[in-house]
Amino acid sequence: MGADPIIVTTDGASQRVLSLDIGGMTCASCVGRVERKLGKIDGVSASVNLPLETARVTVPAGVTDQDIIQAVTATGYTARLSSPQAPSRQQTDTPQAVPPAHGPASGTVPEKVAVTAPSLRPRLLLAATLTVPVFLISMIPALHFPQWGWVVGALALPVVTWAAWPFHRAAAVNARHFSSTMDTLVSLGVTAAYVFSAWQLIAAPDLTANPVMESMGGMAAGGLYFEVAAVVTTFLLLGRYLEANAKRQAGDALRTLLSLGAKDATVLVQGVERRVPAAQLSVGDILVIRPGEKIATDGEVTEGRSAVDASLVTGESLPVDVGPGSSVTGATINTSGRLLVRATRVGPDTTLARMGALVAQAQTGKAPIARLADRISAVFVPVVLVIAILTFGAWLLVAAPDVSQTELQSAFTAAVAVLVIACPCALGLATPVGLLTGTGRGAELGILIKGPQILEDTRTVDTIVLDKTGTVTNGVLAVSVTEPLDGFTQAQLLRLAGAVENSSEHPIGRAIANAARGATSDGGTAHVQNFRSAAGGGVAGDVDGHDVLVGGTTWLTGNGVTIDPPHEARLLSAEDAGATAVWVAVDGRPAGIISLQDSIKEGSGAAIAKLRELGLRPLLVTGDNGAVAAQVASAVGIPASDVMAAVSPEGKVDAVRRLQSQGSTVAMAGDGVNDAAALAQADLGIAMGSGTDVAIEAADLTVMGSDLQQVALAIELSRKTLATIKTNLFWAFLYNAIGIPVAALGLLNPMVAGGAMAASSVLVVANSLRLRRFGR
Template sequence: MSNEQLLHQPGNRVVELDIEGMTCASCVARVERKLGKLDGVEASVNLPLESAHVTVPAGITDEQITATVEAAGYKAKIRPPKYPGPVTERPAEHAEHAAGSAAPADHMAHGAASTLRPRLIVAAILTVPVFAISMFPAFQFPDWGWVAGILALPVVTWAAWPFHRAAAVNARHFASTMDTLVSLGVIAAYLFSAWQLLADPRMTEHPGMEMSTGGLYFEVAAVVTTFLLLGRYLEANAKQKAGDALKALLNLGAKDATVLADGEEVRIPADQLAVGDVIVVRPGEKIATDGVVVDGASAVDASLVTGESVPVEVGPDSPVTGATINTSGRLLVRATRVGSETTLAQMARLVSQAQTGKAPIARLADRISAVFVPIVLAIAVFTFAAWLVIAGPEVTDRELRAAFTAAVAVLVIACPCALGLATPVGLLTGTGRGAQLGILIKGPQVLEDTRTVDTILLDKTGTVTTGRLAVDSALAFGTSSSAEVLRLAGSVEAASEHPIAHAIAAAALSAERRNNDGGRLPAVEHFRSAPGGGVSGRVAGRLVLAGRTGWLRENGVPITTEQQAALRTAEESGATAIWVAVDGEPAGIVSLRDTIKPGSAAAVSRLKQLGLRPVLLTGDNREVAAQVAAAVGIAPADVFAGVLPDGKVEAVRKLQAGGATVAMAGDGVNDAAALAQADLGIAMGSGTDVAIEAADLTVMGNDLGQVAQAIELSRQTLATIKTNLFWAFFYNAVGIPVAALGLLNPMIAGAAMAASSVLVVANSLRLRGFGRPSQAGVATAR
């Protein structure tokens, strides 16, 4: 049962843990296994974030959870809870936890880096002379072996202490990790060398003597420690960079807000806002929380949250999102969601949950890592014994040295650092980059789903089209002109609140301003409106009617057969047609259409490049659907028209029954069931909370191009994780036998092991450049 399913069991809750001391996939597997032994508990542990997402049933306390982790040899701390209730019910001093608790990666990684830095510096300073003395006769002097041993001692003890401590903690629990391999390898190399030197104090009495007669490995112990510390330090810094996206997301919110109270403006911290507060937002300021504009008009830059570059025009009753920027006019905004309920906090929560989860491919790596270290220890012992057996009963110093070298090299080369980092760092970077682009990936399983989908069902209204009608054309009868018909219709419709009236009035005003600089529509007198019928009024002394056929007949306006045919032609083309009559005679017809979003055609083309078959879904008639499909490049055969809201699920099932793996993109409440039924549900962020909750992927903007970008990013993230895992497995599979055959020096093995971890992280960090202008091409890997 998944965490999501467990969470919906009665009495279950989620606990977020910060965990210190984990170093590899074996540590992750151990913590998950220990927590899993508690009845009803399921945990997902993330190595780069050094955190765990734990689903806990009733009866299991926080103290039991932390004690279990500590019993496994690690430090655990319960992360401050996220408060799901209204912010007014939450103490103000805890408000910072509502969003900030979502991202431990930064301070954890920073702490690790600062702890490792002094050890790395000391190790590097002492290792350079040890390496030079041991490897180059020109730097040697009488009894140089003792100097090398003394210089190497702080390196293999104090500098290597993190490895030794972790190995000791795990040994107490009869367990082993990659630190066990490192600690054993370093200690064995140093103690073997010290034993050799003590057994023959004169072995380095003269320069060059040890190279031909002895077996000192002080330089191996020092160099391996330094390389591994360097790898750990670079990993810690890389983890911090990988978590920067989420940290930046959390820092987007405004720190302060200006509240209008009793006619006065008061500046307060943003985390003290309550639902219903009216805040003042001046040009250039961030909107402090989600709300609705109650006064003012402006353009709002939502690019930081939605990823869309074009500012959105807002006015009274327009919804606005916290962390977006007011670019022009002064706005008064009534807060509707605050604290942990804001869009920004929800984004952070989704991203954090996705980063903590595991894709199926990651669990394979965890299972392998759980048994990997004991197997490697056995291989190292077997390697040492095999070399001695091959040498025969009389083992020379050279043969003993060769056996020891091979065994130590196996221990060092086998450390599964890269294996433990392969999946979580890729996931961390990919989901973080997605958050910057306004793309939220709900969980790691989604990455696998994007690889398999081959069909995408696009809901027309709000997804492919704007969902808002706009005037397409004006047809005039008799001596009237189309411009006059639109002008008179716009004048009378300007007094109506109907969406169709708004569209006609806006088009008429725009035309008037084009024809007469600064022009205005004539005023209307004696205005009258009939719901569902039409409007009437006097414009410049003339009686103007606009509306449906029944409205004209109700007002005694005759309609000829030719005029009725013109209306029918307009409607059959997919338009909404409105009659315009002047002084009792039909003057013309105004046609309106649902406007197609500017980027929809390009987005459909991009979806096709990704190997997807786009299918249009709409409740409109076939004529309207065919016109929209043709405009954006969807084949006529790939159109579901006349579909009622409850028929959307059936449309998904029909495609699935035909063998298709279906993605569904929608934005409305009536899309939620279809989004849940689809193999991959994609919610447009401009839509409802219900749709977003039901979806697997959410794009915070309303551009269909972001849907294609979301699928592309998910596939690239999965491809990056697979590449990481391949090289991690390949590295160990090739490295271990090479080391066992004595073909790999332990120093080179240490450098290679550290390099493999850094390369895996570097490969993952390439995702930070996804979607930037310099990136060319489209990911088609499936």
């Protein structure tokens, strides 16, 4: 039947979201017709995308897929459900039953544009070949020969019939449904030009019999418009051909994204390696990933250590070190050691598939700015037809009561020019092609825009609230200072503390143990005996015959260690500087202080500066104490007055609400579960892709990397995409606003009108394609 629909719940009612591929649409009027037809079904809403030729349809219970398809078909277009994902191995009885695999992160991007361009090519070639002699003979008197009009009419006939057939066919389909589109205007204009010329020639068979008399003004062959019909058809075919290729380029980024996934994978089954299509993977499968291979699906490393190149997904260039317990993403590349990975997500649940779904959803939706274009396009063609009729009538009325042949020709020329110049195609392409290109480029940069309305939100945002941990900082404690006391050295202090902390699971313990391993030549730690720990207190154990304690002041004093006031002052000084400080005691006396800090991400300072350039006021919010928050804020260039410390998850929501009540339009960037509520409350929620699924689901924008600079880049890209769409709409409106009156006044030759109309669509698409260079 097609793609399995997504199940959603709205106001307690079960609804499905279908993705349809629609064929035969050519302009914004087509889009409006399909949306209106589907909207007449009770409870159904649809958003149709012209460049992708897709529709996203929300369907209530009781309405079948066939009902939706029949509704689209009734408007004169073709419709089918988007192709489904290949089944997993658990759904397949035999290997032969599996359809061709597209990888676990495959998605469906319609290939209609690829079919349309080649199908237009032979028509365009024929039209161009015949139009050249038709134009030259008609427009250059020196090339006239006896009865040249009949020859030109014969040459133009295949152009206005077979070559122009896509326009005529679409116009006929629309006429059967008592509707009209840009194809109606084109078909009427071309047909009128040819039929009028043929009628003139049939009425006066010797009209072009004597070229000598024509050149002397003895006969009037000016009533022949065969060259107009041929040139307009050729121009419009060329425009549509270039437009089809350009639209395909605009969608290339999404196609590239969806093709990144590995096509097959090596699965370890009872100690035996077996190569299977990636589409057949199941959750729990153990994958063998050798150096240089793509990781076939999302998973968790169970064995081995390596560095993984995640640039294809996150946009970040530096490889990430992984080991047992580390999460890895499908389509990333294992650069060094052999890894065993347990699959945790497969098929449409993988990160790459979800990225593709989000991008496709955004591209199918409509930005609020597109509503004006939709409303205009809905009535545009009928209005133009009326204007063309009024133009013809007005010219005749002015010439009445004695209408000469020349005045009739002028009236006809003006009316045909109105039909040809007034095309809503550029208007219909202005928003979706800009959105298609912008969101596609964002996907390449690891930036996911959930919907077109987000573009409007980024324009008005003036304040951005940044969660500290995991957003501005790395979110991982690391030893910053080792301060030995009473004759101990730094190396001794780290060795003893690391040995005890190596048995601890606390983040502080892991950080100290990692620092100790890094300080030794063999990367190991000393052996500990009699290890013991207390939750929230510290750890203790015997190392090389010494009793070692690591922890806070209460832990040491509770174990009989006396701390001198000068030593305690040094610990307090480290904490005041924003560090987390712990004692190390050896054999009952303080041996030193180890300070740990959450390191600031490289580039956070530059990102804050960029956000200011974009007109945003950055604020730092954190659950940490004021000293830690102030130290981080100072390092990245945020003033102390814009720091909110010791804030609970509920407090983050309150902080966003408070800023909104003060008139600010607030963006929020975070990565944790505790950020989800604030992300949802903010006018624009931005999730770091390295964070939790809850945060990503609550956000409007997602940056797949962990670099704060991607947040600034995401806002800049969104604004640039919106600016491109506005530019497209401006020129599309201006083109029609100027072109129609000029044509109606008889100041525009229909051939020039056809060229201008074709150029307008191509220019709108070309302007959008400039977004592909963003960030390069």
